[in-house]
Amino acid sequence: MSGRSIHAVPLSDDAALAAWNAVLAHGESHGRERYATPWALPEMLERLRGPEHGMVYEAWALTEDDVVRASALVEYRTTDNVERIDATVVVDPDHRGRGLGSALLDAMVERTRALGRTRLGADAWWPMEAGTDGVGTLGADFLRARGFALGSSEILRVLTLPTPDAVLDRLAADAATHHADYRIVAFVGPVPDGFAAGWATLAGSLEAEAPTGGIEIEAADHGVEGLRTEEALMVRQGRTPHRAVAVDAAGDVVAYTELVTTAHEPERAYQWGTLVRADHRGHRLGMAVKVAAQRLLQQHAPGVREVFTWNAEENGPMIAVNEALGFRAVERAGWFERRLD
Template sequence: MGQLEITPLDAADPAAMAAWHAAYHAAHVAGRAYSTPWMLEEMRADLTADRPGSRSLGFSGHVDGTLVTTGLLGLPLMDNLHAADVEVHTHPAHRGRGHGSRMLEHLEGVAREHGRRTLRSEAATPYAGAADGSGHPHADFLLHRGFTFALGNVMRVLDLPADERMLQRLADEAAPRHAGYRIRQFAGPVPEDIVEPFGALVGAVQTEAPTGELDVEPEVFDAARIRADEEVFAASGRTKYTTVAIAPDGTVVAFSEVAVPAHDPGRVYQWGTLVLREHRGRRLGQATKAHNLLWLQRERADLALLVTYNAEVNRHMIAVNEAMGFRPVERLGEYQRTLG
């Protein structure tokens, strides 16, 4: 067998992109009942995007002309300039031959070229396994290569449609705690009149939500970045449904949003949910999540499964999700490595 040859992916080349995604997808779903891979159209939109907030670089690993492993490097461009996000996916038929290790080394080298000192990655492991994923090949691949466990998340799923009476009850129970606050909803792009305060809210998720030992700083989401990201959402076939809470002084203080993918039928993904620290204790997280799902179900009766992730230490949000009927199915560990 020949040596692994690693080359940059030309995501604008339909054949190259299709081959890359086929290997990535096969690796992502192997042995997992609830895997969440990006679809071909979504990955193409991300890899071909020219946007101010981040840049994604793909790499293909071939042996004798066969694509056996894929690499993905994410580079923040407006914040967290010390970090790079890495993903390695080796086709199940070609594992155990060192291809993934070679790809990870290559991604590390590219990250260094871009001046990054911290690598971040994730690994999905069974829910019944260890909290840090140790003992499972996905996590051990990182742990045995210098990464340390930084934050544990749990994937939870909810079969749709959820009981509307239950959702309405959750919304009604929360309402007296935030009298004077206004609930507002929108699908797709963020309305122009709240785009700046909404961006500040979304940017706070990186540090206001539990981060464990992760080396992260707040993200910058100005109007230009939000609009550029919205173009990528549209190109990827994703539609966001968002509910925000607005304080009596007009400040956007809480939000919950889901993304409905056009190319992953029946699925919907919970994205951010956050309440600004000074407005917590008013059940705004519960209210925005319940209102958002009520609205979504009335708009999209074709959806069958809602997927969310929560840090294990985020007991408040876990309690809200459990009250809504979510059940745990898998772990997602976040790992990092400091480059010497």
């Protein structure tokens, strides 16, 4: 079509990025408004412009006569997982069925090759009743038809707050009988210096430790410097982490979790990483840190009414913890990957 262009959006152009993000958010939310989690523009601008240790983000747009019809968010790492990039490709719902998504996705394939990489990741979402593979749903079928294979299926779960103190007390007390030799510490904001190195190592291993199906992910420890860079970014985005750690007798961080609130969605919180170090599992430390963080969240952010979390379908232990806390399954998502020649 005359006037069609696919191009990277300049990260210095506020107006162009606002138009790009509006399509990205609208496309992600269309048909799933209740559970969609698009980023507010101020959060996205900070994310794109960084800095974020070891991460690069790019905004790509397909425009027709200078109007954005499809958006792609590209992210890739520079210090680990250097064979892959991830791209979220979304089309304005009013312009679907015209080949725009295919054209933009093809451009992302070429961008992957231009970066010297061989693996391109993408996500899709679908209703619970569509099953673990999403066959017959728009996003999953779109990716499969273009050479992507489903690596891992996840479930979005939502917890309605507040959870009664009596429930948290009972869960904490039951877990405590299994970890008498550990200390649980909860805090709002930056990780205390004494825990920072251990937190960074454990959090960096999360994606490699979590079930990812056929998708290979390397651990990514960016150290204390990377942690502090991330925390500074969160402040600029208007986000506040509510965190908890389990510390062993030697003073090492062996489990962690964080619940994150944002000024742009005051009634929602997001469960980010939770992980127990492999050699310390079996002591119900996952439950202990999650209860501690949730208690802190309810104390410091009483206006939050929902917590969103995602778990791989095969992550039985963490699913059991979340269900005991009261999370309910509401939607599925798939993590797809295409390997390039």
